[in-house]
Amino acid sequence: MAVNSAGDSVGIAAVLPMRGAVVGVAHPVVITFGHPVADRQAVERAIDVRSAPARTGKFEWLDDNVVQWVPDRFWPAHSTVALSVGGLRTNFETGPAVVGVADIAKHTFTVSIDGVPAGTGAPPLPTPHHRPHWGEEGVLPASMGRPEFETPVGTYHVISKDRTVIMDSSSVGIPVDDPDGYRLPVDYAVRITSRGLYVHSARGRSGQWGLRM
Numbered sequence: 001m002a003v004n005s006a007g008d009s010v011g012i013a014a015v016l017p018m019r020g021a022v023v024g025v026a027h028p029v030v031i032t033f034g035h036p037v038a039d040r041q042a043v044e045r046a047i048d049v050r051s052a053p054a055r056t057g058k059f060e061w062l063d064d065n066v067v068q069w070v071p072d073r074f075w076p077a078h079s080t081v082a083l084s085v086g087g088l089r090t091n092f093e094t095g096p097a098v099v100g101v102a103d104i105a106k107h108t109f110t111v112s113i114d115g116v117p118a119g120t121g122a123p124p125l126p127t128p129h130h131r132p133h134w135g136e137e138g139v140l141p142a143s144m145g146r147p148e149f150e151t152p153v154g155t156y157h158v159i160s161k162d163r164t165v166i167m168d169s170s171s172v173g174i175p176v177d178d179p180d181g182y183r184l185p186v187d188y189a190v191r192i193t194s195r196g197l198y199v200h201s202a203r204g205r206s207g208q209w210g211l212r213m
Contacts (some may be wrong), residue, residue: 011035012085013065017092025074025097026157028060031085036064043067050082051075074099077114100199102142104151109142109199143202148180156192165189171196 013034017023029049037043044059047069055071062068075081077097083090098118100111111118117138144151169181176183189200 012088015083015085015088015090019090020092022093022095024158025077025094025099026071026155027075027094028068028070028157029081029083030062030066030068033065037067040067046086048084051079102144102151102199104144104153107142107144109140111138111140152197156197159191159194161191162189163187165191165198165200167198 011034014032016030049069055073057069057071060068075094077094079094080091096114098113100109102109164185164187167186168183170176174181186200189198191198
């Protein structure tokens with residue numbers, strides 16, 4: 001969804017998040033113009049993003065008519081962010097700070113909600129003797145993928161969530177019939193990059209949960 005303003009004086013076609021939307025604390029501001037932007041600096045100067053407490057951030061041009069503003073730190077949780085672009089004024093809300101931190105060395109994925117480990121108060125998981133951190137509140141054992149395909153390090157925001165997604169190696173240049181190829185369904189797929197990086201369940205690899213594959 002988007003706030004449409006094709007007739008605006010600066011040629012804005014859409015703004016995300018939409019007015020009144022409730023988003024995660026890492027969500028960028030994305031502005032799409034109706035035509036290629038020749039003077040990017042002038043456009044950036046016309047964009048004003050305000051939150052309390054204030055956040056600094058940076059512009060990233062995704063295309064010749066699409067720019068996003070990414071906060072250097074997460075937005076304050078449960079707050080309002082105001083945005084102005086030329087003559088357009090809008091705002092959106094942030095929900096709880098749901099944050100997942102992957103530790104590649106420990107092979108864990110830790111989830112917290114407003115600073116509290118997710119699942120606090122839930123019955124603990126059984127703790128196999130060979131799985132460090134298994135059963136700790138908010139901590140999920142993770143495989144982190146295969147050693148020859150490194151998991152990229154960085155801060156990401158959730159783009160989409162799907163119950164099931166077909167993972168196809170040909171989408172990244174590896175033929176399905178290659179020894180490293182694959183085509184299989186994965187559950188609870190959370191997409192964090194437009195190029196196809198996901199956090200997802202790995203039921204068929206339970207032997208590697210919490211361990212290096």
